Amino acid sequence: MHDTKSKTPIWQAIAQALREDLAEGRYSPGDKLPTEAALAERFGVNRHTVRHGVSALVDEGLIRTRRGAGAFVASIPTDYPIGRKVRFHDNLIAAGRLPEKRVLLVEDRYATDGEALALAIQSGDPVCSYNGLSLADGQPIAVFESLFPLERTPEITDSFRHQSSVTDALAASGVKDYTRASTRLTAVRSNATQALHLQISEGDPLLRSSGVNIDDAGNPVEYGRTWFVGDRVTLTLEN
Template sequence: MCDTTPKTPIWKAIADALRSDLAEGRYTPGDKLPTEAALAERFGVNRHTVRHGISALVEEGLVRTRRGAGAFVAAIPTDYPIGQRVRFHENLIAAGRRPEKQILDVEERAATDGEAKALVINTGDPVCAYHGLSLADGQPIAVFESVFPLSRLAGMASALQDTSSVTEALRALGVNDYTRATTRLTAVRARATHALHLQVSEGDPLLRTSSVNIGEDGQAVEYGRTWFAGDRITLTLES
């Protein structure tokens, strides 16, 4: 007598097993899953079957893959409010995440046309450009570039080397408070350098913000652009 009981496809059983691993906390957001070869050995199947199971989790948003790097547990997006007062550390702490910044580069150079227009200075005027990486719980969530007019903020490069905090660096130079005057949001694709720092694939969706911050006297003190990993952050607008 033939057994007519429906059988679960092997790839689906693998997806179910990995889904249980995630639910039980065996892997946490940002963790890398075992390689296809390791999973194939664990389940006694070929790598193609493993790949099919992982693809199901990718479609559900539980896992993300990066070519040449493997599969990673998708992070829970962090709410990040965009309003007049935007403070990286305060925002992430309020969301229950551990904030961290890494300085990639600090340089003094001439302002581009776009930077000059945003900062209300002349093209070619000296500026300080601060390139960095923002992390939440050790996972990169954004790459940023902040540009400061040296005519108003002489010594900004040294101040940023002493502290990765823009707020603290500005305070050291006499800007005790600042607010966001303008913000522009744009959906873009990750360039190779962004992909490297954010641990995503080139071409993956990013959210880019372009903003101008002003001091208490109304003068522009910072022009910033930030590229957020689209699957790790939820930007919320505050009035």
């Protein structure tokens, strides 16, 4: 008996192999990719199949093409370190990228059981929910939701109505410094809303990071969940 279930289309496998090449630093921004003929020989397929795979990366903004010149690397995954201090702006600047945050929603609501446990508060206690979109060089790389216990950060909701920096908003509530206490990484699939913001297809893979930040006294001041586009960001763990 032969397995008649559908396999991954060859062009998708080619696109993924090229994404991995970019993630591993095989090509740098501006580098020209091998010709269609060379890629066809590498993968053992015809040029049409190669062209289909390359087109997927063009749609994602990773590769650009010039008529008569070939395909070139437009961008490579952004290195994003996760350690004791996670700072979005500083991380992207260090990676040579231009950081940008767009506020999607800021609201006060009540903490769920799981959120309350992470923040060491009671279920139903008020929290500020800050939802946003993170970009690098104008390309969406992640959507996020950060929760802040209002009893410990009373000024934070108003702060987010005027600017997007978590560090500045916490400082306005008296939290001068904060560090990462825990991080959990999980592979998930994008839902329709996430796909819309991130300019990907619904069901595409995401890497979800869940983390708790604490103040100098060890009190949780932020519980954050971030959904990164898997092939646009390389998460690195630091001590």
